[in-house]
Amino acid sequence: MVSITTDTRNLPEAQRLIEYMVERANHLGPLNLAIAQTMLESTKDRFDEQQAPDGTPWVPSKAAKAAKRKTLLDTHHMRDNTFSAEATDKEARWGTNAVQARLFQTGGTIKMPSRKGNVRLRENADGTLMRQSRNKNLARFARANHKRARSVAFESGAYNIQVIARPFLGLSKRDQSTIYDLTEDYLAPGGA
Numbered sequence: 001m002v003s004i005t006t007d008t009r010n011l012p013e014a015q016r017l018i019e020y021m022v023e024r025a026n027h028l029g030p031l032n033l034a035i036a037q038t039m040l041e042s043t044k045d046r047f048d049e050q051q052a053p054d055g056t057p058w059v060p061s062k063a064a065k066a067a068k069r070k071t072l073l074d075t076h077h078m079r080d081n082t083f084s085a086e087a088t089d090k091e092a093r094w095g096t097n098a099v100q101a102r103l104f105q106t107g108g109t110i111k112m113p114s115r116k117g118n119v120r121l122r123e124n125a126d127g128t129l130m131r132q133s134r135n136k137n138l139a140r141f142a143r144a145n146h147k148r149a150r151s152v153a154f155e156s157g158a159y160n161i162q163v164i165a166r167p168f169l170g171l172s173k174r175d176q177s178t179i180y181d182l183t184e185d186y187l188a189p190g191g192a
Contacts (some may be wrong), residue, residue, distance in 0.1 A: 018125070020189060021150050021187055022117075024186060024187050025187065026089075027089060028090070028186075029087055029089045030188040031086060031182060031183060032087035032088065032089070032091060032092035032146075033049060033085070033086075033087035033092070034182050034186070035092040035179055035182055035183075036085035036086060036087045036093055036094045036147070037085045037091035038081060038179075038182065039094050039171070039175060039179075040050075040083055040084070040085040040094040041094070042174075042178070043083065043094060043168055043169060044079050044080075044083060044174070044177050046168045047070070047072055047073055047079040047168065048070070048073075050071060051166060051173070052072055052166070052167040052168070052170070053168075053169070053170030053171055053172045054167075054170070054172065055172065056073050056167075058072075058166040059164050059166070061164075064109075065106050067176070072104060072166060072168075076102065078096065078098050078100070078104075082096040082097055082098040082101070083095065083096045084096075084097070087099075095156070095169060096169075101169075103163050104163070104164065104165075104166050104168070105166075105167050105168065105169055106141060106165050106167075107163055107164050107165030107166075107185075108163055109160050109161070109162055110160065110163065111160055111162040112159050112160065112161060113127045113158050114155070114156060114157050114158040115156050116153070116155045117153070118141040118151045118152065118154070118155070119141060119151070119154055119155060120141065120143075120144075120146070120147060120149045120151055121139045121140065121141060121142055121149060121150055121151075121152055122139070122141070122142040122146055122149050122151070123148040123149060123150055124148070125148065126163075129150075130186070143191075157191055174178055
């Protein structure tokens with residue numbers, strides 16, 4: 001704890017200012033909430049900017065390249081629906097509860113086990129498999145209510161999926177400057 005002792009009896013304006021700043025410093029909830037909400041928006045912006053907090057560009061995913069879209073923004077679900085911000089007098093917190101977030105943040109390997117099963121595939125009236133319009137080598141899956149369908153057994157071997165790290169949580173230099181500015185504004189007389 002920091003202790004400041006000063007004689008301000010002859011400086012009433014300075015005394016009021018010091019008392020004000022001490023009072024504000026003892027109630028940091030509003031400041032921490034402003035920091036958490038601002039950093040939450042900065043974190044979400046990284047999905048549009050496609051870069052880590054340190055400014056390093058994300059490596060585009062193969063799926064994003066093929067679909068001509070941005071990486072980690074297939075449905076926008078993680079960015080738009082899983083992040084939250086909260087604060088107390090002691091801390092500002094922001095982040096996501098998405099289970100895949102850690103893997104996206106740090107990278108890693110997903111180990112897919114071998115598996116067996118059955119799939120329902122649609123049939124034409126003559127009993128041949130119905131094909132996809134874009135790729136004639138691929139059959140069309142059948143819903144449970146499709147009457148012309150056949151069940152086909154499949155087997156898949158084990159394989160690994162390597163996920164490249166695409167950090168989005170963290171503080172950029174701009175974020176640090178923003179936090180400094182928010183703090184300065186909060187502690188200033190008449191501050192936010």
